[in-house]
Amino acid sequence: MPNRSTLISYLVLFFFLVLFILGINLGEVDSVFEKGVAICLSCIGIG
Known part of the structure; x- marks a missing residue:
């Protein structure tokens, strides 16, 4: 029987x-x- 933390x-x-x-x-x-694409584009100033 596995121990409690394993369960x-x-x-x-x-x-x-x-x-x-x-x-x-x-x-x-x-x-x-x-x-994710929208956030990345706004971070680099494109969106």
Whole structure:
């Protein structure tokens, strides 16, 4: 039987993966990419 900290680590990893897959399925990748491009362009004075 794994100790308590190992179990918590696996639960956190599982929770992260669920949220990661959910974000990909909801199309958040495009949203994050568009915002990142807009921020970078405004930082260098183009946007």
